[in-house]
Amino acid sequence: MVCMRNYKILWGVIALLMLALTTIAYKLVQGNVTPSDDNSIAVNLSKNERNFVLTEMRNFLITTQGVSEAITNKDLELAAKLATQAGMQTEKDAPSSLLPKIPLAMKTLGYDTHQKFDQIASDALQLKNPMHSRQQLDALMKNCIACHASFKILER
Numbered sequence: 001m002v003c004m005r006n007y008k009i010l011w012g013v014i015a016l017l018m019l020a021l022t023t024i025a026y027k028l029v030q031g032n033v034t035p036s037d038d039n040s041i042a043v044n045l046s047k048n049e050r051n052f053v054l055t056e057m058r059n060f061l062i063t064t065q066g067v068s069e070a071i072t073n074k075d076l077e078l079a080a081k082l083a084t085q086a087g088m089q090t091e092k093d094a095p096s097s098l099l100p101k102i103p104l105a106m107k108t109l110g111y112d113t114h115q116k117f118d119q120i121a122s123d124a125l126q127l128k129n130p131m132h133s134r135q136q137l138d139a140l141m142k143n144c145i146a147c148h149a150s151f152k153i154l155e156r
Protein backbone atom coordinates (compact mmCIF):
# COMPACT_ATOMS: atom_id res chain seq x y z
CA MET A 1 0.00 0.00 0.00
CA VAL A 2 2.77 2.43 1.00
CA CYS A 3 4.46 1.58 -2.26
CA MET A 4 1.35 2.47 -4.34
CA ARG A 5 1.04 5.82 -2.64
CA ASN A 6 4.68 6.63 -3.35
CA TYR A 7 4.06 5.93 -7.04
CA LYS A 8 1.11 8.30 -7.02
CA ILE A 9 3.24 11.05 -5.51
CA LEU A 10 5.98 10.33 -8.01
CA TRP A 11 3.58 10.57 -10.95
CA GLY A 12 2.17 13.77 -9.48
CA VAL A 13 5.67 15.29 -9.32
CA ILE A 14 6.40 14.16 -12.89
CA ALA A 15 3.13 15.68 -14.14
CA LEU A 16 3.92 18.99 -12.42
CA LEU A 17 7.43 19.05 -13.89
CA MET A 18 6.05 18.35 -17.37
CA LEU A 19 3.57 21.19 -16.96
CA ALA A 20 6.31 23.57 -15.80
CA LEU A 21 8.55 22.59 -18.73
CA THR A 22 5.74 23.01 -21.24
CA THR A 23 4.92 26.43 -19.82
CA ILE A 24 8.56 27.55 -20.02
CA ALA A 25 8.90 26.23 -23.59
CA TYR A 26 5.66 27.96 -24.61
CA LYS A 27 6.81 31.27 -23.09
CA LEU A 28 10.16 31.04 -24.89
CA VAL A 29 8.48 30.46 -28.26
CA GLN A 30 5.90 33.16 -27.73
CA GLY A 31 8.05 35.81 -26.05
CA ASN A 32 6.67 38.72 -24.04
CA VAL A 33 4.03 39.97 -26.46
CA THR A 34 0.60 41.54 -26.70
CA PRO A 35 -1.66 41.64 -29.76
CA SER A 36 -1.95 45.03 -31.39
CA ASP A 37 -4.87 46.71 -33.16
CA ASP A 38 -2.91 47.16 -36.41
CA ASN A 39 -2.42 43.38 -36.86
CA SER A 40 1.21 43.47 -35.81
CA ILE A 41 2.55 41.79 -32.69
CA ALA A 42 3.77 44.17 -30.01
CA VAL A 43 6.89 43.00 -28.16
CA ASN A 44 7.03 44.42 -24.64
CA LEU A 45 10.52 45.54 -23.65
CA SER A 46 12.10 47.65 -20.93
CA LYS A 47 13.48 51.07 -21.84
CA ASN A 48 17.07 49.75 -22.06
CA GLU A 49 16.14 46.69 -24.11
CA ARG A 50 14.09 48.80 -26.53
CA ASN A 51 16.97 51.28 -26.86
CA PHE A 52 19.35 48.40 -27.61
CA VAL A 53 17.12 47.07 -30.40
CA LEU A 54 16.45 50.50 -31.93
CA THR A 55 20.18 51.36 -31.87
CA GLU A 56 20.84 48.04 -33.62
CA MET A 57 18.18 49.00 -36.17
CA ARG A 58 19.69 52.40 -36.94
CA ASN A 59 23.03 50.63 -37.41
CA PHE A 60 21.31 48.17 -39.75
CA LEU A 61 20.19 51.12 -41.89
CA ILE A 62 23.64 52.74 -41.84
CA THR A 63 25.28 49.42 -42.77
CA THR A 64 22.78 48.69 -45.54
CA GLN A 65 23.41 52.10 -47.10
CA GLY A 66 27.18 51.73 -46.76
CA VAL A 67 27.28 48.22 -48.24
CA SER A 68 25.05 49.31 -51.13
CA GLU A 69 27.25 52.31 -51.94
CA ALA A 70 30.42 50.21 -51.69
CA ILE A 71 28.94 47.67 -54.12
CA THR A 72 28.03 50.46 -56.55
CA ASN A 73 31.63 51.66 -56.34
CA LYS A 74 32.82 48.06 -56.80
CA ASP A 75 34.76 48.33 -53.53
CA LEU A 76 33.97 44.84 -52.26
CA GLU A 77 36.59 44.97 -49.50
CA LEU A 78 34.79 47.92 -47.97
CA ALA A 79 31.43 46.17 -48.50
CA ALA A 80 32.78 43.13 -46.60
CA LYS A 81 34.17 45.24 -43.77
CA LEU A 82 30.86 47.09 -43.29
CA ALA A 83 28.70 43.97 -43.62
CA THR A 84 30.73 42.20 -40.92
CA GLN A 85 29.82 45.01 -38.52
CA ALA A 86 26.16 43.94 -38.78
CA GLY A 87 26.97 40.22 -38.65
CA MET A 88 26.45 37.66 -35.89
CA GLN A 89 29.24 39.22 -33.79
CA THR A 90 26.90 42.08 -32.77
CA GLU A 91 24.58 39.59 -31.04
CA LYS A 92 27.05 39.05 -28.21
CA ASP A 93 26.31 42.57 -26.92
CA ALA A 94 22.57 41.88 -26.51
CA PRO A 95 21.31 42.14 -22.91
CA SER A 96 20.57 38.61 -21.63
CA SER A 97 17.11 39.72 -20.45
CA LEU A 98 16.21 40.52 -24.06
CA LEU A 99 16.25 37.09 -25.73
CA PRO A 100 13.43 35.38 -23.77
CA LYS A 101 11.13 38.33 -24.50
CA ILE A 102 11.54 38.11 -28.29
CA PRO A 103 9.16 35.68 -30.03
CA LEU A 104 10.91 32.77 -31.77
CA ALA A 105 9.76 33.91 -35.24
CA MET A 106 11.34 37.34 -34.68
CA LYS A 107 14.56 35.86 -33.28
CA THR A 108 14.82 33.58 -36.32
CA LEU A 109 14.44 36.52 -38.71
CA GLY A 110 16.92 38.56 -36.70
CA TYR A 111 19.60 35.82 -36.68
CA ASP A 112 19.00 35.16 -40.37
CA THR A 113 19.60 38.86 -41.10
CA HIS A 114 22.92 38.86 -39.20
CA GLN A 115 23.93 35.66 -41.00
CA LYS A 116 23.06 37.18 -44.38
CA PHE A 117 25.37 40.13 -43.61
CA ASP A 118 28.16 37.64 -42.74
CA GLN A 119 27.49 35.76 -45.99
CA ILE A 120 27.65 39.01 -47.98
CA ALA A 121 31.01 39.75 -46.31
CA SER A 122 32.59 36.37 -47.06
CA ASP A 123 31.23 36.16 -50.62
CA ALA A 124 32.37 39.72 -51.37
CA LEU A 125 35.95 38.79 -50.48
CA GLN A 126 35.92 35.39 -52.19
CA LEU A 127 33.80 35.91 -55.32
CA LYS A 128 34.53 39.62 -55.90
CA ASN A 129 31.33 39.87 -57.97
CA PRO A 130 29.39 43.13 -57.40
CA MET A 131 26.22 41.81 -59.08
CA HIS A 132 26.18 38.78 -56.77
CA SER A 133 26.66 41.04 -53.72
CA ARG A 134 23.92 43.35 -54.97
CA GLN A 135 21.49 40.43 -55.29
CA GLN A 136 22.36 39.26 -51.78
CA LEU A 137 21.69 42.74 -50.37
CA ASP A 138 18.37 42.88 -52.25
CA ALA A 139 17.35 39.56 -50.68
CA LEU A 140 18.53 40.63 -47.22
CA MET A 141 16.37 43.76 -47.30
CA LYS A 142 13.29 41.57 -47.65
CA ASN A 143 14.05 40.46 -44.07
CA CYS A 144 13.82 44.10 -42.90
CA ILE A 145 10.46 44.43 -44.63
CA ALA A 146 9.10 41.11 -43.33
CA CYS A 147 9.99 41.80 -39.70
CA HIS A 148 8.69 45.38 -39.72
CA ALA A 149 5.41 44.13 -41.18
CA SER A 150 4.93 41.70 -38.28
CA PHE A 151 6.42 43.23 -35.13
CA LYS A 152 6.68 46.46 -33.21
CA ILE A 153 8.11 47.34 -29.82
CA LEU A 154 6.36 48.84 -26.84
CA GLU A 155 8.15 50.12 -23.75
CA ARG A 156 6.58 48.50 -20.68
Ligand code: HEC
Pocket residue numbers: 054055057058060061064106107109110113140141143144145147148151152153154
Ligand atom coordinates in the same frame (compact mmCIF):
# COMPACT_ATOMS: atom_id res chain seq x y z
C1 HEC B 1 13.78 40.57 -36.62
C2 HEC B 1 13.02 41.75 -36.85
C3 HEC B 1 13.63 42.91 -37.58
C4 HEC B 1 14.52 42.90 -38.63
C5 HEC B 1 15.08 41.71 -39.37
C6 HEC B 1 14.78 44.28 -38.94
N1 HEC B 1 14.10 45.10 -38.09
FE1 HEC B 1 14.19 47.13 -38.06
N2 HEC B 1 12.86 47.19 -36.52
C7 HEC B 1 12.25 46.08 -35.97
C8 HEC B 1 11.29 46.50 -34.97
C9 HEC B 1 10.41 45.57 -34.15
C10 HEC B 1 11.34 47.90 -34.93
C11 HEC B 1 10.50 48.85 -34.05
C12 HEC B 1 9.27 49.23 -34.85
C13 HEC B 1 8.19 49.87 -33.99
O1 HEC B 1 8.20 49.73 -32.77
O2 HEC B 1 7.32 50.50 -34.58
C14 HEC B 1 12.35 48.31 -35.92
C15 HEC B 1 12.72 49.61 -36.20
C16 HEC B 1 13.62 50.00 -37.16
C17 HEC B 1 14.04 51.37 -37.40
C18 HEC B 1 13.60 52.59 -36.60
C19 HEC B 1 14.61 52.84 -35.50
C20 HEC B 1 14.22 53.98 -34.54
O3 HEC B 1 15.11 54.65 -34.04
O4 HEC B 1 13.01 54.15 -34.30
C21 HEC B 1 14.90 51.33 -38.46
C22 HEC B 1 15.63 52.50 -39.10
C23 HEC B 1 15.05 49.94 -38.86
N3 HEC B 1 14.25 49.17 -38.04
C24 HEC B 1 15.85 49.51 -39.90
C25 HEC B 1 16.00 48.17 -40.28
C26 HEC B 1 16.78 47.72 -41.42
C27 HEC B 1 17.51 48.61 -42.40
C28 HEC B 1 16.71 46.36 -41.41
C29 HEC B 1 17.33 45.37 -42.36
C30 HEC B 1 18.72 45.47 -42.66
C31 HEC B 1 15.89 45.97 -40.27
N4 HEC B 1 15.49 47.10 -39.61
C32 HEC B 1 15.63 44.67 -39.95
C33 HEC B 1 12.50 44.76 -36.27
C34 HEC B 1 13.36 44.31 -37.27
